[in-house]
Amino acid sequence: MTTGKTARRSQDDRRRQLSTAAAALFTERGYPHVAVSDVAARAGVSTPTVYRHFADKQALLYAATQSGVDAFETITDAALAENDDPARALAAAATTLSLSDPGALTLWRWSGYHLTEEQDRDIVRRTRTVLRRWASAIAAHRPDLTERESMYLAGAVLSVAGSLIGRVSKTDRPTVEATVRRLIRRLFALRPSEAAALPEPLDPGIGAATRRDEILDAAATLFAERGYPGTGVDDIGAAVGITGPSVYKHFPSKDAILVAIGQRSALRLEAGALAAASLTADPSQLLDLLVDSYVQTMTTSPDLLVALTSGGALDGNPAAAELLASQRRYVTRWIELLTRADPDTTPQTAALTVHAALAIVNDAVRMPRRTPRPEFAARMAYLMKGLLHG
Template sequence: MGILQRRHVLTSGGWTLVADGPPVATRPARGTRPRNRRQLIVDAAAILFAERGYNDVAMSDVAEAVAIGPSALYRHFRGKHDLLTAVISHAVGQVETAVATSDSALPATLATAAMAQRNVGVLWRREARHLTANDHEAVRKLARQVGDRVAERIRDRRPELGPTESQMLAWCALGVANSISFHALTLPEPAFTKLMTKLVAVPLEARVELSGTRNASSPGATHSRRETILAAATVLFAERGYAGVSIDDIGAAVGIAGPSVYNHFTAKSDILSAVVFRGNEWLWMRFNQAAADASEPAEALRAVVCSYRDFAFDNPHIVQILLSEMAQLPADDRKRSSDAQRAYIDEWVHLVRQLQPDWSAAEARIRVQACQIMINDIVVTRRLRDQPGVATVLKDIGFALLAVQHDVSPP
């Protein structure tokens, strides 16, 4: 599913990324007044928000990271919401500037920009929900500008594409580029940059035909109160975030008093755990069925890609929760879920390497993560997932990212 595994540690020399990643600001010595203090604050906050999540970061944590007192921090930012807005706006804005000003080919531009702002994907997908309505709309417009610029550059090279087709490919390419935001995988340079440039080029050159109709899935009716609560909570957690939903909100969504929810679940966290474990189990069931029906590895990998795509389209709210709410699980449940997700990705990697034995485990995993996270990015954005023909586009790009040949099966 794409798990955030990057880890920074605070040493006497400043913030250091364990594994690889973009350069980060070194913490200044106490008592100094660096001219770029505001940017140092933004850089430190970006790391903390990405690592711990917005709710688990205090302004005092950020102040400590840049060796200033909390009162000095408030001279630059009114509060944590103001700081988060600055962090996400800066990350997205840097990508927009790179796309707008770079003379390099588009795949290299996007790959380099994503590597320089490696937190941007997780900050936007997971933490932007904490912004105020006005700030969220402003950042959303900035993100749309990135997509518009990428789409414009695609049409410069492929004038036969219309605006809708170029937008779809633009967001697929951005999903591939930003997939590195959700993991700590790397390769020695320049191999890592070359690989990411190659992967970003895949959707930019993909065949795209957005036509026909798409049969949207709808949840079946249930007479079980527990299932009704789970279904309602899934939507609420996905749309508002776990911390933004109360037991009373869940009760109101199903027409009962909030405390009545406790007749079915002992705590709100139990509801989240049930949603997450159900999503993981459904993924495994679909994987096992797809692999069991295949006669050879290429057929199995094609079926697995399609099974993941279909799961995501059928369960966009669960995908959003798996992307953004894992940190809210109780510690034991979080470990169990993370272990299940890692094992799931391992199975993909095993299939891929049967077909491409020359690829290292790291390269295979980077490609798998790019495929999965690209699909995630499209399905959690309603205007994209509702486009007719999008399922075939994602299948084609997914196959190409994993270098598996097409067959003649239906899309």
């Protein structure tokens, strides 16, 4: 005979199963490209079964993201309980996160684009609560830091951990563990208030603004605020002061606008890289100049953030392959420079380190903040350089 408690346990188990399947699919394909039927197929159940537990796809996303934050909290609790040394506890928590399942634990990075405002506030509040605990652990290890400096370092440590999630399949577990611990030690030695102001951008620019650029500017801002699926061509036209149909005089589709935003961000990064290469051939100095260029590009325009977070919407579009190849070539340039700057660093470790450094600013820009602080970009560059050079 089935008791009420047994039935509830069975329902909870099913919800967890569906949430786990949804998290994996959202991470693999991107939220806009996953249907409820896909989740059902991954979980090995019928589509009506999914709807018995979740009202819609957004409810699945919220549940999956909550599960990720639950794991974040549980891992932190366990690490702090098992280690008397706060720094060791934080390193243990970050390492555990890095070796975790790449599903729900990474959803908090971008899920806000598709959650309701109330749901997003809940996820941000819970994530920041755990981050404050990490910051307290850092402050216990470094009492000379201010509370804000500790939070900067806590966010950077979380980005390092998150950037390596799932990479254990591409490398070996001991390498990931050793890399996480080494990078965290580097972060623990930094003091964000010592960040020097960023130099003037090296990017020489991409020409005078046109109506086409105005459309791209408006679209990038809207895509960053509302997400790509939540923005229509009429919205973009209204933001520029023209009708939706007038937008089509410049771009044949919304996808074409997203492609152009990606191309523009790639052009800015490449221009910055070429300008940096004209100033020095030293790999360490050149890497630092690329950090400055990347941070300036990421923090002064939404283009790059949109290209990174909305690229999945272009699956099947022939232009998407070249954009992805361009991004990979750019990251490969960083990896090669790091191995030249430090010959003792293997390409494998250099790749992990570069992805961790890029994640610091990528994650920080995605996290909502009331008013960007003037020192924000400089501190992001400082943390990235500290991680790359140690």
